[in-house]
Amino acid sequence: MAKRITIDPITRIEGHLRIDVEVEGGKITNAWSSAQMWRGIEIILRGKDPRDAWAFTQRICGVCTTVHALASVRAVENALNMEIPLNAQYVRNIVLAAHALHDHIVHFYHLSALDWVDVVSALKADPKKTAALAQALSPWPGNSVTRFKEVQKRLKAFVESGQLGPFENGYWGHPAMKLPPEVNLLAVSHYLEALEYQYKANQIVALFGGKTPHIQTFVVGGVALALNPENEATLNMERILWAKKLFEEVRKFVHEVYLVDVIAIGALYAEWLKYGAGVLNYLAVPDMPLDTKGETFDLPGGTIFAGDLKSAKPIRSFHDPYFRDNVAECVAHSWYEGSWTKHPWEEETVPHYTDFQPQNKYSWAKAPRFKGEPMQVGPLAQVLVGYALGHELTRKWVDYALERLQKISGQKVPLKALHSTPGRHLARAIRAAMLAELGPKHLELLIQNINRGDLAIFNPPQFPRGVVKGFGFHEAPRGTLSHWVVIENGRIANYQCVVPSTWNVSPRDDKGQKGPYEASLIDNPVADPERPLEVLRTIHSFDPCIACAVHVLNPKKEEIVRVKVL
DSSP states (O other): OOOOEEEEEEEEEEESSEEEEETTTTTEEEEEEEEOOOOOOOHHHSSSGGHHHHHHHHGGGGGSSSHHHHHHHHHHHHTOOOOOHHHHHHHHHHHHHHHHHHHHIIIIIIIIITTTTTTTGGGGOHHHHHHHHHHOOOOOOOOOOOHHHHHHHHHHHHHHHOGGGGGGTOTTTTTOOOOOOOHHHHHHHHHHHHHHHHHHHHHHHHHHHHHSOOOEEEEEEEEOOOOTTTTSSSSHHHHHHHHHHHHHHHHHHIIIIIIHHHHHHHHHHHGGSSSSOOOOEEEEEEEEESSSSSSOEOOEEEEEEEOGGGOEEHHHHHOOOOHHEEEEEEEETSSBOOOOOOOOOGOOBBBOOOOOOOTOOOBBSSSSEEBOOBBBSSSHHHHHHHHHOOOHHHHHOOOOOOOHHHHTTTSSGGGGGGHEEEHHHHHHHHHHHHHHHHHHHHHHHHHHHTTTOOOBBBBOOOOOSSSEEEEEEEEEEEEEEEEEEETTTTEEEEEEOOOHHHHHHOOOOOOOOOOOOHHTTTBBBBBBBTOHHHHHHHTTTTBBOOOOOOOOOOOOOOOOOOOOOO
16 A cells, blocks of 8 residues: 655755655655745736846845846846847856856755765764775865865764754665765765855855845846956956956866766766656756857757657747747646646736645646646756757766766666766756856956957847737756746736746646656655655755745834744
8 A cells, every 4th residue: 555755845955845755665656746835926026117027036036046137137138129248148157157056066065965975974984995085086185084084073073962963854874875984974075165165156156246145237238247457346357367266166176076976976876877767858948148149059958858869959049939939837736726728928826725635736836838748957958958969068078977977887877877866966067067167268258358348238228118028048057947028018017937946846737747856756766654765865856946935024114923943
């Protein structure tokens, strides 16, 4: 008889997510994914000035702020058929790359590595053996006996105090944990170092975004970031060279630590390469534009259906009708009025909560579909689409990663092995390796353009009478993000955000098709139903971001609620 397991909330993610699974014979036979919070930004934006939308949409999340700012300004620019100055494209691309590097580092080390790394086991490690192992994998200077002894001493103090701090509430000693103590010690050491390097990446975001989170410099028509190489009050060469130094430090960490660790852990858990595939339809959008119109890009986008790379079809521009015409959302199993499937421009957002009803409505997330099909989005989608389309940088890093994975695991690892839980982690590290090259490249392009005397950063928008519609997309850290706006007489008449985690957290649609989280859990093993670590492994591999909790504002500045911390 099937045993029902409910995990609510899923921790080490952004937002509130509930996962229900049925387990029988040691494996998952059915699954439901439920977003447990409502955003409501679309309603707030009605009637607002489209030039302000980017500032509001950043508040969807306290982590993914830059991505919503970027998708929003692109949506309004698309509606107005605008071009933006080349410098503005480069500044946006630099922020994109730096934010994603910060995000990917945090996701692996601080949100998901603890599903694979038994922290307490690291106390049994021999630091000398750990150093020998680490130095065989990478030339990273932090892989020393002295460093590992120090980390082990700090960890011992945590354990003996009875409070594990950041390592609290892990499934230590779980039968699905199988890394040797030396690998666990190596991973704990890199966990601590990653705190420093994610911060360095975020410093770049602040340099070009004015602050972070909730950057200040993106505007419809370009950026509000004056360029003057000789003025202390603007983005000058001193700040640009500081960013260049930070990019180089982050690049070294990504190439010599992050990617290496993901490959090594994937090789030691090679049996997991057959679990977690789920939906094999993939969607990614092109990004890091190299021109003012958004027609040439450094990162490719497109679709793949049924896992067949030969089916890859590119998305070519910010105006591509292939993307524009084929996105829709269904609310048959979502807590909104009706059971419709509509294009984002035609959608409405009328909440109607019932309760968790697995055969009816059970999630605040809508069910996005492309050509009527559920799509997996995220770094795996971008990597597979790029590989299928012959993107040189993608192929370089995928081939490198698979070759090293095969060498360490001692078994053949084909490209299709990426359709898996570890495959999503590896794809994210590969994307980080690519962005660690592309971020400095676009910084150099900005320098070259400034040196040519081009200091333009902004083209003023002009809003016509009547109705215009636009969409803006961005390949965010968690995948394809799109904003859709209807503008009437210069004001927002409708606004919809179709976010990456909505594609992946999607409940079933009106055809009964499971969303990617749900489909990826089917047939996963569960060794201990009371400690469902394997469920967390697969869900965390998507890097869920269900959006920040509701923000409440009292204009009278009176106390709204008091929370007592016990």
